[in-house]
Each structure stands twice: as C-alpha cells, then as structure tokens.
Amino acid sequence: MPAVSKGDGMRGLAVFISDIRNCKSKEAEIKRINKELANIRSKFKGDKALDGYSKKKYVCKLLFIFLLGHDIDFGHMEAVNLLSSNKYTEKQIGYLFISVLVNSNSELIRLINNAIKNDLSSRNPTFMCLALHCIANVGSREMAEAFASEIPRILVAGDTMDSVKQSAALCLLRLYKTSPDLVLMGEWTSRVVHLLNDQHMGVVTAAISLITCLSQKNPDEFKTCVSLAVSRLSRIVSSASTDLQDYTYYFVPAPWLSCKLLRLLQCYPPPEDGAVKGRLVECLETILNKAQEPPKSKKVQHSNAKNAILFEAISLIIHYDSEPNLLVRACNQLGQFLQHRETNLRYLALESMCTLASSEFSHEAVKTHIETVINALKTERDVSVRQRAADLLYAMCDRSNAKQIVAEMLSYLETADYSIREEMVLKVAILAEKYAVDYSWYVDTILNLIRIAGDYVSEEVWYRVIQIVINRDDVQGYAAKTVFEALQAPACHENMVKVGGYILGEFGNLIAGDPRSSPLVQFNLLHSKFHLCSVPTRALLLSAYIKFINLFPETKATIQEVLRCDSQIRNSDVELQQRAVEYLKLSSIASTDVLATVLEEMPPFPERESSILAKLKKKKGPGAVSVPDLEDSKREGGELNGGGERGPDTTAMASSNASTPSPSADLLGIRSAAPVGAAPASAGSLLVDVFSEAGPAAPSAAVNDDGFLSSAPPSEDPAPPLPEADDLLNKFVCKNNGVLFENQLLQIGIKSEYRQNLGRMYLFYGNKTSVQFASFTTTTSCPGELQSHILFVHHVVSLCSQTIHFRQLGTSLQLCPLIVPRCQPPLQPPLPCVFSP
C-alpha cells in the first residue's frame, strides 16, 4: 500500500493537534476547537471549491475533534466527496471518516453505497480493499443488504487479486455474523470451498475463517472441505520450516492456518474415506512427533506457535475419540506439560486432560498422572490452575483410586480458596457417594466434609447423607456412633447438628446400650447445641426430641420439661411454637402405641438421581462437567452402588406435609401424623369445632385438635349419635363446610367462614321426607365460658315446605382477649349444637 509521503503530511492538522495538546485548561481547549470549527465551517461554506488536499485536511481535523469527544454535525458531505477522489490518501481519509462517524440511518448512505459500488467495480485493488474494509467496519444491516450479493462474486472471481480476496472473505464473514439471513452462499459454496486450494496462503487463512463459520451453520453443504483441509494440513505439516517463507513464524510453518484447519476439522466427524483418514492420522502423528523434537529456537514465540498447533491437534484427537494410540500419545504429551514451568501450559494441559479422562481409551493413561495432579492441587500458585487440577482429579476418579483422591481433596479443602470451596465440597460428596465401597467410609467422609467446610456444605449434601443412612440399615449403627462422637466437639457446625439431630432421633437407640451414650447423654448433647442454632435447625431438633420420647420412654419427663418451658412454648417464631405445643400435647395425651405409630422410623426413600449432581451441573453451567459425568455414570453404572443410593431427592421429604407454614423440611413426617392420631379420639361425640379458624395466620388444625381433646365438655346431645356421623364429623377437622348430620329424616349441612374476629355460620336443614315437619325448632347453645365472648344473632332466612333455611349471622366472636401474639391457650372450645326435630 502506498505510504503517506512526507510531503503529503498535513501541516495544518499537525499544528492544530499540537495547539490542542499545549492548551493549559479545558476552557482553552474548547475555545481552540470552537475557533477551528468556525474556520472549517467558513471554508466548507466558501464559494470557491476546495481542492482535495484541503478537504482531506479539514475532514481529518473534524475526525480528530470527534475523537476528542465533541459532536460533529457537518462535513459528512465533504467526506463523501473524498470517496470519489483518485488519490489513495484522500480516499482513505474519506473511508475512515465514514466508518467512524456515519450512522446507518443517515441520508448520505445512498451516496456512500454508490461510491463503494464504484470502488468495488474498479480494477484498482487498493480501492477495492478500502471499500471492503469500510463495509466490514460499518457492518450494518444496510451494508449487508446492499453488498451481500456482490462480495461472494469478488471472492471467487478468477481475476481478483489475492489481497482483495482476503479482504472479501473477511468482509463476508463480518456480514454473515451480523445478518446471516442476507448472506446466501448457494451457488458459490463449492467455489468458496475450493479457495482452500488457493496458491496464496493468506487467502486460504482468510477463507478458512469464513468456511468454519459457515459450516457451523450448515455442515452438510460444506462437507467437501474436510478432504481439502486434510490435504492442505498435511502439506503444511510435512513442509520444511523454510518452505513457506512469508508464512513461517519463528520456524513454525503457518501456525495460524494450521490451527484454523484443525478447528475446522473439529466441526465434522472423523472422515469416512480411509485414505483421507490415514493422511489425517499421519498429520496428527507428525504434530505429536514434532512436539518431542528439541525446539528450533529459544524464543517464546516459537514454542507458543508450536504448542498452539499441538493443543488444537489434541482437541481434534479428543473430538474424534476413536484412535486409542493417538489418545494415549496425547495424554503422555500433556503429562509432560503438567510439569512445565509455564503456568499457561500447565493450565491448558490440565484442561485438555479433563476431557481426555472421559474417553475410555485414555482414561487409564490419564490416571497415571495422579501424583502430579495432586501435587499441582497442593502447590500451584495460581487459583485457576488449582481449580483445573481439582476438575481433573474429579474426572479421573474411579473405584480404584477414589479413596486416595477423596482423601487428597478433603485435605486440600482445609486450605482451599473460598471461591472454589463449594464446588470442591460438592465434588467430594459426589465422589464419596459414587465410589463408596463401604458405607462407614462414606459416612466418615461426609462428616469430615461437614467438619472441615461446614459453611460450604449445601443442603443437598446433608440431605443426601441422611437418605443413604436411612436406606441402608447396615450403616445406621455406625452412623449414630460417629455423629455422636462428632457432636462431642465443643464447636460443631450447624449442618453437623442437623445431621446429628436427625440420625440420633432415628437411630439413637442403636447406641443407647453403651452407658457413655445413654439416652439422656444423647439428649443432653443435642440440647447443648440447641441454643446456638438457627430456627430451622431448632425445629429439626424439636422433632428429634419427640422421636426420643418414642425411642426412650425414660427421657419423656426431661423432654416434656424442655418443651414446656417458656422459650419453646411461647417462642415468637410460629414454627417453633407450634412444634413445641404439638409435641408436648402429643407426648402427654397419646398412648405409647399411638406414639410408636406416629413416630415410626422413616421409611426408605424412593430411589432417584442424586440432587447433588444436578446442583454441580447447574453450578458449572451446561457442558462443563456434564459430559464426563454422564459418560462416567454410563460406563460405571454396574459397579455403582446399585445406582440405588443415587435415589431420592430430599425435597420430597419436605413435601410430606403441605400444610407446614414454613418452608423447612419436616423430615420426621410427624406433622402429617398428628391429625391422624387425634382424629379417632374426637369421634366419640357429635361436637363440631366449628370455630376453628382456618385463616393462614391461625394455628393449623392440629392445634385445635389438641385443644379439642383436652377440653371437650360432656355432650348434652339428646339425639343419639349415629355411627356414620362420626365419619362425617371427622371431615370438619380440615374443612369449613359439608354435611354435619344425616339420617332418613333430616340432613344438616354447615357452611362457615371466618375473618379475623368475625365468624359467619350457615346451617342448612334438609327435610328428606315427603311430609312437612311441624314445630321444628333448633337450639344452639354454647358452653358457659364461651358465652361471654360470643354474640349470637339468629336470622331465619327462609321457611318453605321442604327446607328450613336457618341462618346464624354476624356471630361476633370476641376472641381478642384470648388471642395473644403467642397464641397459646387452646383457642376455642367446641360449640355443642343441640337440635330436636
């Protein structure tokens, strides 16, 4: 390209720029710019036409002012005029101004497009290049619309200069990236592919970028490029370092082109044609061989170029995943890099090895480097490299080395960086589960994990350990013993307390024989942690206590004492309060049989995929870890622990009781059992607890049931209770309306609604006979205590032959004195409803 000659330099511009740079203050600069702008305006306005040189100079000044951050709203026309100049420098400045300043919706776009078209059709290669660069720099949709059909023609035309071809290929790539729908290759496809055979290496390099991008979208159309790429590659690889002259970079022949070719090949499966494949394998072998040769230069550029090709070749080998020989060689080559003193190389080696580890051919080969990788994890200075080392350890882990790897990762966890801790924890948890030979090892590992990095242990991890302990009865005793020991540490992580509470609550009896872990000792140990824990943990501990009452009746008094104390039963947290009240009542009322049923050991969890794995996948983003994981699980599915323990998602446990107001998992399932235990007791009388408030703020049905049990007054019901009425009655424990009573003569329905302290209750009397009732009266009575709080208003709404519709309206329940923020006392004694047909 013609350089700007000295004589062509613009003096005025240089003076202006130095003036600006010499300005002492911002104001002075603005003044200078204003003056210059006024000057340029008067020059552009001037009647006599400016010559090309001064036009160029002023446009340059405007460009400079624009780049200083000032708005330029004129001069576009002059810049467009420059486009039609025949001088290279003038044209160049014109194009520069346009690519920097002209936005796509300008009205000048037509003129500009015209000028570009002229240049494209000119025979002058420099002008064509300038035009192509401008199109690519602007790269707007309008440009694509105007020129997308023109450029492929230039690209494949036989008489186009090489430099223009290069520009055209890259320009087309740019347009394709901005608006792929407008760039249609169609008929040009084969000719573009044949550019790979071009004599000029630059053209090939530019074209291959375009082809790679295009073939990613429609691989079938460009399939033919594979064999061409292979032959090109083999020609480069086999060439001596001096053959390619301009394209040899520090003794490496055409490194960029080689990388691009290898990358293009990664878009396609291994070539089916034997000859092509043989040639490609030969190339890859040559590349691997060259890596072993002593370097031709000590310069870092030389090794960088060489390694770039090598890494691309290795990723191609991994992509094909069909040549065991090559895979093992690649692995060995990477093994050498693991100890290279370049940090970047170590990082890349670890990264590539991660993918190699997932291939069945090279898995064993990767495993031989375990010591080096563990060493890298411990000693590497760069955290990102350590992260890769941890990934690789995870990927290379299998049954044979699981114990070693998990132990190493655990020991590393104590000093690991905070940024990778959570991921490490998940990995350890997964590996421990996946390759667990005996479950005592698994339990040990996870408890260790919680001890070392409790904060980073997510919910899923400890859910998982509990699922496994519950599902495997051979490990339960050991687990109970281990957690008991772990809990004896003065400072326990909360997750440890959770696991401990759960496991002792379920299986504490298994270790109760030992006087050192007698029931009371267990309880005291757990309760010593109680006050240091957060609300969800405390709730879990309360559940564990009630389980203790079942397991060890001798602790009942102590535990009831704890539940009864004000800090539980009047706790400001509604969840804790509710649990304390319910458990207290349950333990004091229910018989041991009922207790044993309600507080039965948890049933085994259904088998499902481990939720931890899902979490890790989510954390790493799709594709990062999932590939080896999936393959791992496929390959080693047989030896996994039956796949059985990958089972239940712990959230299922939480969903056991939908009525739980807080999102915490009611792991013991006690809540759902409570109403069941209470319901049979209520069946004795036809008393309906009609005032049980069902609003969200009110205590749930279970509380009312407890109250109901304790304070049911003797029934005054003259009508003999019918057996089926009992069943009907049970429904009102959880429903607000339904049939209250039914026999051959009469059906009584009830519908009630409550809002704060107001209640409204409808009673429907249905006459099922064909004759009319005479002197039908209803009486509602109410026990003395409640009398003062309730104001009845009776309204007989309708009285017809078939139905007497009785309405009780505005039953104003003055409950306020009873509802204290810690609403503890049983709220409403039931209302006996007496009627006589």
Next chain:
Amino acid sequence: MIGGLFIYNHKGEVLISRVYRDDIGRNAVDAFRVNVIHARQQVRSPVTNIARTSFFHVKRSNIWLAAVTKQNVNAAMVFEFLYKMCDVMTAYFGKISEENIKNNFVLIYELLDEILDFGYPQNSETGALKTFITQQGIKGQTKEEQSQITSQVTGQIGWRREGIKYRRNELFLDVLESVNLLMSPQGQVLSAHVSGRVVMKSYLSGMPECKFGMNDKIVIDKQGKGGASDDAGKSDLGGGSSGKQSIAIDDCTFHQCVRLSKFDSERSISFIPPDGEYELMRYRTTKDIILPFRVIPLVREVGRTKLEVKVVIKSNFKPSLLAQKIEVRIPTPLNTSGVQVICMKGKAKYKASENAIVWKIKRMAGMKESQISAEIELLPTNDKKKWARPPISMNFEVPFAPSGLKVRYLKVFESKLNYSDHDVIKWVRYIGRSGIYETRC
C-alpha cells in the same frame, strides 16, 4: 472547625500549608491536588468530599485557597473566612499572586496564626491586625504600647485602636450594586434582583460614633407617621433629588461594628467605624428595580442557511448620567460559517472561539438607543436538532444605584475631641454594575 488551610499555585504545588488540627494529615494536601486541581473533569463544586474529609476552595486568579476539615462545619462560615482571608492578604500585599505569596510567606503564616486559633476564626479585621502584624520588622514597642494593643485586641472594640489622629477628618462612602436580570423576548421581566454593598473608607480621629441613614422603607414610613423627621433632608448627602422615595430591602447583613440591638429595636444603623476601608453592609432587593438597559432582540431565520439578527439597546436613566464599559454578547448558532456585522456605535466582532458576536460601546448617555444588525450564514447540517438560542447577555457600569438606594445621612459624633459632624468631609459614590443581565431571544 477548620482543620487546615492550604494555598496552591496553578500547578498544584503547595505554597502555604498550615494545619490546625490533628485529624488532618499531610496526605490531605495531596488528596486535594490529585482530586481537584489535577482532576480530569473540571471540578465545579467549591466543596469536595474526599475520604470523609471536606475541602472548601476558592480561586483567586490562578491561586487556590483550600480549607480542610473532617468535621461538619458551617460551609458558609468557611467561605466567609476564606474571602476575608483574601481581603486581608490583599490589604497587606496587594494582588494575590504566586510571586506575592512567595515573597510574603512569613507574613502569611503570622496572619494565619492570628486569624485562626485551633481552627476557630478570630478577629480578621485588617485595621486591627495591622497594629500588631507589620511588614517592617519588629518595632521597639514600649510596654505601654504592648499593653494597649493587648487591651484593644481583647477589648470591646477590637476593630479600632485608640488614639487615632487625622488632620483632616474624611469619610468615603461607596454604594456598589450588581443588578441581575432575566427578560423574555417580549420585554417581560422574568426575574430580577439587586445585590448591593455599602463600602466605607473612614479617616476619623478618636473614637467617633457614626449613624448611617438610608431610604429604607420601614424607617421612612415610621418617620412619616411620627412626623419627627427633622434631620431627614437636612443632612441629605446623596446626589438623589428626593428623599421621599423609599426602597424595600429584602435582607441585609452588617459589619461586626454595627450595633445589632439598636438596629433591631429602632432600625437605626449606628457604629464605631474601623479605621480604613471596610464593608459596612450587604443587602438585596427585588422590588422596583431600575433596569438601566433594555435589550430588544429580533432574530429572523431566512431559510436554512441564513440568520438575521437585530439587537436594539435602550438606556433608561437620566440623560445627564453616562454608562460605561458596555458590552453586549449575542450568541451565534453552532453551525455559523460566516458573520457580517453593522453597528452604529461602538465596535462589534464575531468571536468564533466563544460562538458569539461581541459588541462593545465605551460610553452611552441616558435615554439613548443604539442598534446592531448582523447577518449570520449557516452551514447546513444533517443534525435535526434545533438551535437552543441562548440568551443575549450584557455588561455595563452606571453611576447610580439600580435598587434606588439613597444615602440620607451619615452623622459623626465625637464627644472627646473637638470636631463636629460639620467638620467631617464626606464623599458618596454610587456604582451600579451588571451581574447576570440576560434577555432571551
């Protein structure tokens, strides 16, 4: 309270640095230089907070004065102090420049020791300061003199020393006003106010008691009601023809020598004046302002490439008075490519660097008018934005008070010495200047 005070030159080099409190470290000096003086974006706020430290700065030519504090001080007090500091320095060595500051740095440190104690402003009255901080070495002061200075500085009237004697008792009174205006193109006043100062130079012997009277509406009304205006008119010093016109003062502040209790009760301004020059009062008025000039703009757009501007200015005061230093600034559009100006009086020029036509007139009598017309050629732009039409601004100086303030009397009583009010020679001068005086076009 003020933790420290620094003076920088335009390059940000520290010329004077005085730290009064321990919470201000040396790094504060650099913090201000880096964040304000050398800031990439010009700092426009006079108060800058850097790392919980507040910097208050004023700029005099290319000298920066910065007061630093870590406490929550009254910013108005700090700025008042900085202005006072400038006044004191000017009174001692003239113009505040880098060279003057370098030449007088000992004096400045001495002054800083005196006018700020532990960050609390002290007596900053130049007259008083000059009695004990001098530029000529240490005078062999006698014990009596020393004790006299001490008693004066710590006494009731800290701003004036005893035993001043003048052969000629003289008094100069300047009423300096700046008038601000924003007017619509149709001539409607959108906002207008006058901020004024009464500056006094007194050369009086002994400890005289002065009484200052002006045409304050409240006083006039009160006197008019009482009918006891015996000294009004009799000792009318002002050049004004009538003492009847009165003005409503919106707010005013006084020099410390004025007895505020007396002003509050009788609204009379009585004081013992400091010796030399000082500012007696500051005031602001918004009603019945005499606008010295009226600007009538006429802008016509001829097509997209031409603009015709005609501006007429009318002077609106007594024909006998002469306005000076008149300058009208007519902004031009940003795409101006050429300007032709014709004016009947003065000189007009297009200044491209300021994007304005500047029209200067040396002198203009009252009740006259003059006009300028300009043709502005525009370059068509592809920008659809319309020109914002900034207002036409104006500068001038007139020899009367646009607020209408008149000095009615200034009486001097000195009981101990034998000169009376009549022996004092009194001079009064009114100067009205333009503040921001703009007319939209």
